[in-house]
Amino acid sequence: MIDISSIPNIPPALIYFAGAVLLPLFGKGRVRKIYLIILAALGLIGVAVLKSPAPGGWEFSVSGFELIFLYVDRLSLIMGYIFAIIGAAAIVYSLGVVKENGEFVCGLVYLGSALGAVFAGDLFTLYIFWEIMAFSSLGLIWYSRTERATNAGMRYILFHLFGGCALLAGIIINYMSTGAISMVPGESGIGHFIVESGIGYFLLLIGIGVNTAFIPLHTWLPDAYPKATIAGAVFMCVFTTKTGVYALARTFPGAELSLFGNGIPFVAYIGGVMCLYGVIFALLQNDVRKLLSYHIISQVGYMVAGVGIGTYIGINGGIAHVFNHILYKALLFMCMGSVIYATGRNNLTELGGLAKKMPVTMITCVIAALSISGVVGFNGYVSKGMVIHAAELSHMHILTLALMLGSVGTFLSFLKLTYFTFFRRNDEIEAREAPLFMLIPMSVTAFLCVAFGVYPKMLYEILPYREVALQYHAFAVGHTLSTLELLAMTAFMFFSLRILIMPHDRITYDIDYLYRKAGRGFIWFCEHPLARFAVGVERVVLRIADYFVMFGKNPLRGTRVMIDTVGVALLKPVIFVFNLVIQPVYKYYERDLEAVKMRPVEEMGKMSIGTGLVLILLFFALYLIAMLLHGWLA
Amino acid sequence: MNRKVLRGLLIIIASVVLVVSAMFVFVIHSHSEFFTGVLYGTIGALFFVVMAKILSLIQKEGKQDD
Numbered sequence: 149m150i151d152i153s154s155i156p157n158i159p160p161a162l163i164y165f166a167g168a169v170l171l172p173l174f175g176k177g178r179v180r181k182i183y184l185i186i187l188a189a190l191g192l193i194g195v196a197v198l199k200s201p202a203p204g205g206w207e208f209s210v211s212g213f214e215l216i217f218l219y220v221d222r223l224s225l226i227m228g229y230i231f232a233i234i235g236a237a238a239i240v241y242s243l244g245v246v247k248e249n250g251e252f253v254c255g256l257v258y259l260g261s262a263l264g265a266v267f268a269g270d271l272f273t274l275y276i277f278w279e280i281m282a283f284s285s286l287g288l289i290w291y292s293r294t295e296r297a298t299n300a301g302m303r304y305i306l307f308h309l310f311g312g313c314a315l316l317a318g319i320i321i322n323y324m325s326t327g328a329i330s331m332v333p334g335e336s337g338i339g340h341f342i343v344e345s346g347i348g349y350f351l352l353l354i355g356i357g358v359n360t361a362f363i364p365l366h367t368w369l370p371d372a373y374p375k376a377t378i379a380g381a382v383f384m385c386v387f388t389t390k391t392g393v394y395a396l397a398r399t400f401p402g403a404e405l406s407l408f409g410n411g412i413p414f415v416a417y418i419g420g421v422m423c424l425y426g427v428i429f430a431l432l433q434n435d436v437r438k439l440l441s442y443h444i445i446s447q448v449g450y451m452v453a454g455v456g457i458g459t460y461i462g463i464n465g466g467i468a469h470v471f472n473h474i475l476y477k478a479l480l481f482m483c484m485g486s487v488i489y490a491t492g493r494n495n496l497t498e499l500g501g502l503a504k505k506m507p508v509t510m511i512t513c514v515i516a517a518l519s520i521s522g523v524v525g526f527n528g529y530v531s532k533g534m535v536i537h538a539a540e541l542s543h544m545h546i547l548t549l550a551l552m553l554g555s556v557g558t559f560l561s562f563l564k565l566t567y568f569t570f571f572r573r574n575d576e577i578e579a580r581e582a583p584l585f586m587l588i589p590m591s592v593t594a595f596l597c598v599a600f601g602v603y604p605k606m607l608y609e610i611l612p613y614r615e616v617a618l619q620y621h622a623f624a625v626g627h628t629l630s631t632l633e634l635l636a637m638t639a640f641m642f643f644s645l646r647i648l649i650m651p652h653d654r655i656t657y658d659i660d661y662l663y664r665k666a667g668r669g670f671i672w673f674c675e676h677p678l679a680r681f682a683v684g685v686e687r688v689v690l691r692i693a694d695y696f697v698m699f700g701k702n703p704l705r706g707t708r709v710m711i712d713t714v715g716v717a718l719l720k721p722v723i724f725v726f727n728l729v730i731q732p733v734y735k736y737y738e739r740d741l742e743a744v745k746m747r748p749v750e751e752m753g754k755m756s757i758g759t760g761l762v763l764i765l766l767f768f769a770l771y772l773i774a775m776l777l778h779g780w781l782a
Numbered sequence: 783m784n785r786k787v788l789r790g791l792l793i794i795i796a797s798v799v800l801v802v803s804a805m806f807v808f809v810i811h812s813h814s815e816f817f818t819g820v821l822y823g824t825i826g827a828l829f830f831v832v833m834a835k836i837l838s839l840i841q842k843e844g845k846q847d848d
Contacts, residue, residue: 431833636823637823649831654842
């Protein structure tokens with residue numbers, strides 16, 4: 149028997165980074181597939197054997213900062229478990245669709261850096277992995293090799309660079325005011341990082357908010373995810389936003405804003421807004437992956453709300469929703485990836501009639517849809533209920549209402565997605581079931597969605613506050629009944645009113661419309677007024693440089709030109725006021741200036757080095773005397 | 783949308799609103815926790831349908847968003 153406790157703690161990020169480095173050695177055939185499956189298994193084992201608290205050895209002192217590359221507690225462990233599970237599923241899924249090594253490398257580095265971020269013990273280490281995540285995920289968009297993907301990738305990385313800058317500035321400013329960079333909370337909980345109100349606080353929140361897709365910092369998500377590669381979208385839907393929620397749980401759990409003498413848990417309300425906003429825009433979408441992308445915003449809203457409420461049950465609910473959401477959202481992206489792979493179509497208006505042609509994809513997609521909608525017996529029901537329960541217990545009635553309405557909208561749009569993709573009649577469509585490498589991770593993930601829904605205690609055991617979680621009754625009669633009623637009424641309304649929310653070939657404007665307008669305005673400003681100003685500055689600088697060259701050649705002549713130029717410049721504006729007095733002097737300067745300029749620049753006679761030194765010493769002596777006199781007089 | 787469908791929809795909406803209102807008035811006061819789902823489900827679905835219709839005003843014809 150292997151004694152697990154004897155296996156040393158290794159940062160899981162290293163496993164995937166090493167895997168990415170070695171990948172090109174295995175070619176592109178069957179050996180590569182075996183290698184990637186072994187790597188996925190190794191990654192899972194690497195996370196499973198991590199011990200909490202982690203023994204030392206991964207702490208480095210850099211310029212006086214203690215950087216902790218591996219910090220293990222219950223929160224980082226649950227994030228690590230789900231990242232490794234779905235990372236393995238995404239790797240196996242990729243085997244069916246990905247051809248190029250580069251795309252695999254981007255996926256592995258992205259997965260590794262996400263794990264590096266959740267096991268980071270300080271904000272600087274978190275920031276390093278945060279940035280690696282942004283650049284590696286960019287590769288997953290650009291490997292689509294379309295113009296749309298290239299443009300969306302540019303917008304994506306611009307947004308994330310802005311967020312990264314804000315995060316780094318926030319970390320530095322907060323460090324200067326509090327001296328805190330360590331995220332190790334000790335025995336008391338998960339999120340006791342010291343954040344002081346002010347600009348640092350705001351910048352930290354903005355930096356984390358970009359990755360978490362706070363409204364209105366969310367536009368990169370529905371813009372970029374639908375344009376990523378089929379496998380790339382599966383990776384992307386998991387890591388970036390969830391790492392943001394993790395960072396939020398470490399830094400801003402239950403954060404309050406003082407308003408009219410009351411502490412408002414504003415992060416929780418940001419979650420409520422995200423929940424409704426995402427659902428409303430998802431309902432309008434025609435592109436299946438864009439619909440799912442808007443649902444990420446909505447579901448992350450539940451997580452942000454849970455963390456923002458800040459109570460033990462709220463944080464448990466938020467983190468449980470991270471875990472469950474990753475399962476069903478990755479499954480949904482896998483299913484829609486299979487549909488796009490099999491049909492070459494991605495719009496609801498072009499799909500339909502796939503239930504019989506792709507039965508495994510249909511069943512797994514329905515399971516994922518029921519999970520995200522919070523149907524009893526599926527995993528989403530447990531965590532969503534926990535967050536709503538936390539809001540109720542904290543007497544946040546508006547938030548409770550928003551979260552419940554979010555459930556209705558979610559079910560409505562997933563009825564729309566599944567109905568128009570699989571069940572609506574479409575005799576024209578030709579498709580075959582997805583390859584086995586795609587179906588295996590889909591089936592396993594679907595099984596996990598049901599397993600954690602039927603037996604939620606498995607999840608409670610690994611939540612940050614285990615004892616509180618075990619006291620929560622997911623299947624209480626009142627809650628179960630009202631959820632079933634809510635979903636039944638939503639289904640009834642969908643089939644009654646589905647004509648009103650039929651998919652159409654239409655483009656929906658989001659806030660990014662304003663960003664694009666502002667961007668074009670900024671480019672115009674750079675190309676016209678700013679460019680003209682730059683040309684003007686260049687001319688002035690060149691004239692000054694010319695003058696210095698002339699002065700260097702003949703200082704006497706240069707001084708004379710300077711005096712004449714200043715004289716002309718000073719007298720010209722007042723010449724009309726004191727015509728009789730000023731005009732002769734002005735004319736003199738003007739004539740002299742023209743005369744000097746007309747003469748060729750003759751170089752001054754050269755002096756010996758000794759004479760030059762005497763002159764310099766004389767100058768310094770005069771300067772010294774002036775300084776001494778100044779000091780003496782003062 | 784033709785008139786028949788519209789009329790049907792109106793009848794359905796009206797009946798649902800009536801049933802929900804009746805339930806709200808006569809039953810919910812005594813057993814509210816068992817009927818909140820019906821209420822939220824109906825109101826929520828109507829809310830989203832109306833919001834989708836309103837937001838469709840800012841949509842434009844086309845397949846790609848850039």
